[in-house]
Amino acid sequence: MRVATQIKPDLLIIGLGMATMKLLDEMVELNAHKRFNVQVLSAESEAGYNRILLSHVLAGQQSLAQITTHDQAWFDQHGISVHFSQKVAQIDTQKTKVITKSDAVFQYDKLVLATGSQAVRLPVKGANEQNLLTFRDVQDVQRLLTIPPQNPAPVVVVGGGLLGLEAAYGLVKQGHQVTVLHRSDRILSQQLDNEAGRMLQNQLERLGITFRLNSQLAAIQTEQNVNGVMLDDGTHLDAKALVMAVGIQPNIELAQRSGLLCKQGVLVDQQMQTSQADILALGECVEFDGHTYGLVAPIYRQAKVIAQNLLKDGSRVFANQISSTQLKVSGIHVVSFGSPVPSDSTAQTLVYQDKKQGVYRKVVLVSGRVHSAVLLGQIQDAQWLFNLYLQQTIISAHQRQSLVLGQAYYERNVA
Amino acid sequence: MKPPLPGLVLKRLNNQTTRTTCPYCGVGCGIEVDASNTNLRMKGDAQHPANWGKLCVKGSAVGETLGMEGRLLQPIVNGEAVDTDTAVAAVADGLNRVLAQYGSDAIGFYVSGQLLTEDYYVANKLIKGFIGTANIDTNSRLCMASAVAGYKRAFGSDTVPCSYEDLNQADLLILVGSNAAWTHPILYQQMAQAKRDFPHKKVVVIDPRRTATCDFADLHLAITPGSDALLFNGLLAYLANQHALDQDFIVQHTQGFAEALASAQQSAGDLNKLAQACGICLDDLTRLCSWVKNTPKMLTFYSQGVNQSSSGVDKSNAIINLHLATGRIGKIGAGPFSITGQPNAMGGREVGGLANQLAAHMDFNQPESIERVARFWQAQNMAQQNGLKAVDLFEAVDNGQIKAIWIMHTNPVVSMPDADFVRQALEKCPLVIVSDNMADTDTTRVADIVLPAAGWGEKDGTVTNSDRTISRQRAFLQAPGLVQADWWWITQVAQKMGFKTAFNYQSPYDIFKEHVALSAFENDGVFSRRDFNLSGWLNLSAQQYDDLTPTAWPITAQNPQRNARMFSDAAFFTPNQKANFIAIQPKLPLEMPSENYPFVLNTGRYRDQWHTMTRTAKADRLLQHRREPLLSLHPLDCYSDALQPGGQIKAGDIVKVSSRLGETLMRVEFDDGLQPGQVFAPIHWTSVYASNARIDRLIPAVVDPISGQPESKHAVVNIELWAVNHHAWFLSSDPNWFPSAYQNAYWIKVPQQHTTLWFLAGQHTLNLTDFSAEFDVQSSSVECISYNDNAMQVGRYAWLKDGQLQAILCFAPRLDDLPASDWVASLFNQTELTPAQRLAMMAGRDAGIEDVGNMICSCFQVGENTLRKAIKQGAYSLVELGKVTCAGTNCGSCIPELKQLLAERI
Ligand SMILES: Cc1cc2nc3c(=O)[nH]c(=O)nc-3n(C[C@H](O)[C@H](O)[C@H](O)COP(=O)(O)OP(=O)(O)OC[C@H]3O[C@@H](n4cnc5c(N)ncnc54)[C@H](O)[C@@H]3O)c2cc1C
């Protein structure tokens, strides 16, 4: 299918997710897209949308149109071709071409893999494609929106992480009873310490979400539809639907099948190069230096690296760095970065707490530098703290007093 | 049966402006009170010759101290509240029983320079004429007994020979042992103004410590403590050498000159040696010498620093000698001017309310005087000899000689030297009667009978200030509860004791008339010739008494109006009318520093506090200048080997200050105005306001052998670091909260407008429940906001109830890690806090609000940081600083500190 007149190299991108859109934006910004014949193959049928905002769509706060960022017009405007509902089935690295499920073939000079990840589905008894709902893409959201609200039985969300909580919140907004099952003793166990976990749980309970901590799903009871779940301790809970939000796993089958080196994710080096010279990868599908990704911030940095390297070749590199996370539940503000319960014995914690107002601010210092932080309720200083972390600023004994109280106090302190 | 606390009730007055006199210091400023409503606005009385309309910060805040909080409202007998009749009977019976069983000398009165002249008069009459003993002494003993004795030795009478006007007229002002800028602010300002107007005037300050007063001095002589008499001897010897004495005056009007000069020459004849002995440089000394030599209008202004010494009388006579030898007395702008500390110390002297006085400037050393007074009073049991002076009085209480003591308006458990001893003595005494207007003082705690006395604004009478000016104190408030004036209690008790007719007064006017009559009684120059003479007022009507305008005595037919200059005729009140020179052998303080007690402790007042704070602590702005009693130390002394255990001391540390008598805990500040080896502590803090800062418990009861005045300005002490586990402050809206856990540690109580602030330090690990116990933290109406830095052991906790701030605690091992409390305190009267404020509380300041720093100007609440900023921005002079910040433009008492800040710029 190669057009003979073509002089520009073919840049083929698999997947139209957050990573790809960022990469395209970066290339447009640098005018790099003009040097290639860029084509995007998307397994999804919708125009490019902001996946993060699916939470708002589920909560009824935004529509699909509102979260769409890269529609056909955008692609036309920049002279980039996009092919929807084209799931790639195979990469022929020898012949530098890909074949889609519908047998379309695309030639490439450079290939970018951005297939993202998918929800982990626990292999419990009674689980199957139909009765396990997930929360990943537009189709998932559409399914979630069809759960019958008249049925008084609760929707059970498995997993009290960011995704699970946002799903639970959206479902409550849709008028459902929601019970969240969580394996550990506090929700957002990756992001919060016990105290903050408890405070957040209180606030979410006030919104109508029920929690069962320290419990795991053992089995799903179904007739036609889900009608209940069994917990590991034998408890039975009524349920009309079940949403799995226990984590994600990188989409690597395509890469594996095509002979790229993979572990958890598709292995890449610091230039986002896979084991194949002309194949790059980024986003949630990759593994770099033992890490996989679940937030956009590092992925955006990867996109920058690739865009610049496509322009100049090779000088930009990617490095790991912790990210700050926040929960998108309206009226509730949580920001966290770094490990909330540091294992380092020299770690020192500063805590400000105003329970009644739902405010909790904690900063952990290691060797006089910000190591991690949890902010609940008042988060206006999160960015500033995160920057102190990134810059590894040394906090003086005097400054430390106002650190957790925020920038307004801190800077005056210095003056 | 506690009656509810009434608020202030105004007296019904025809005239809504009441002219009265400030209750604080011996300057005796006139105050105009706008009593048309209970806001009670005060301003300086523009007609009053002491202040011509000005007031210092204490005086302007006096209205704020009149609240009913803590007032004693009913008599209490053996712990039971009773009515007035029962109380009067209990006192009278108690005194009669002691009188019958043990005799007159088993009774003592310990009264105060806070009493009005009329109160004083009847107290003195009762004990000396009817109970039959002169065991009455006053707390004025602690402040000016040496000055009295000095005058009497020299002039034959207790005559202050100067007036405030002389302060303007003098060309050379020598201030000795006086931090007038803080203790007598209005006089200080008057002197400073005079110097500004006439820059040729010279001002010399003689004080071991560089105080705020040195600010306007041309010369500060930081003499070795106790070397003042030596210095004045030296001046006398020098002038004699220079033939600069007034020989005519010496010959015609004095006696004893040769002996005095001989002692002076022998002890201080050599300027070099003198400079060395006084610890000053020769240049400074010769400057002083030449100014003294060349300036006829020389006035020596002295107070506690001279008086509170084991040789205080000698020191004042050394000063007086110099004035006599130069004839600089009885003349405009010249004289030895002793300034009293208390509002009516002079009135006390006039009625004779001291153990070594009889009455109306008569003494026990003349039998005819005793007979005269007995006749005048128709006394039933006339005392025949001097009674026990303050220190001896309490010793007699301790050894059981005195069985009943009546203490009026004073707090000896705090203010007496060796105050712990006084407390123990009183605890043993079978009958302790205390008249006070506050319910809980260190002294009411040891009383058997407590009588509620009228306070300032509720009572009527007269007071005499430091320049002999008699002014009216007038009532504009109804006395609350069962409160009565002191004269009323005394005369009721006297009548009940059986002295009906002698004490049948209806009003202060009746008493004043008798006081006038006694001053005039046989005082015609024939029977006797006495300085204190009010005969010009013999026919004063009740109305005239009410309308009395400030008038200086003597008031006689020859000079019915103020102001007769005393001694302008150089006729003194000795038998031959010649003044006495006293030969002075200068003595150093009795106790000198030693290995065990290497530091010399000096004591004194803070600018905005008064006595034992029973009153000033009620006006929170008066506590802003200094909220804690601080031990001032020379910066070099923080390294001194003498400090045990070897550790270096930092500002803000708590130290244990100990003498051989006891110990106190105080926070340290550095003051390079002190000399190394000398430390300074304020006298004000009592056990109501501090766990252990009663400085008088360190002071040995060493007294001047003549005046009996204690050497309060001098003790030798040791200083050790008191290592703390934590420093803390706690603000509570509950006035009754008490830091029980800190009983044996460090606490300072600072009453504030909406809260009470506690400064705390402990050696124990802080226990949060000591503070949170009263809050039901489980209750949904109670909430807690906290900040914790566990690694540094820093914590801050605020407790709110129904959204309103109740208490806040901040603690840290280092003082520097405590935030400021002022801004937080201002949140206590808000019904709801904004989220920003809730956060800001933990920082101790609003990010939007400046931390103004140490409060410098209490009137306009201008802090150090604000001032520094203004200076930075170009306010380089006092005037500009005042324009920008208002600081120093009202009472002016912060001007020395402002100047210091201005000086630091350069
Ligand atoms: C509901 C929700 C809320 C989130 N909120 C946040 C947040 O607040 N903050 C944050 O940082 N992150 C958030 N995330 C995570 C964030 O969305 C992901 O990190 C990000 O989308 C990953 O980007 P990606 O491009 O790697 O993967 P994806 O966005 O998942 O894109 C991968 C795309 O590749 C397609 N694809 C896969 N295989 C093939 C194939 N073989 N052929 C063609 N196409 C293929 C997929 O269909 C998909 O469209 C959220 C995620 C979800 C689901």
Ligand code: SF4
């Ligand atoms: S100077 Fe003394 S008398 Fe005058 S207002 Fe101040 S305290 Fe009162």
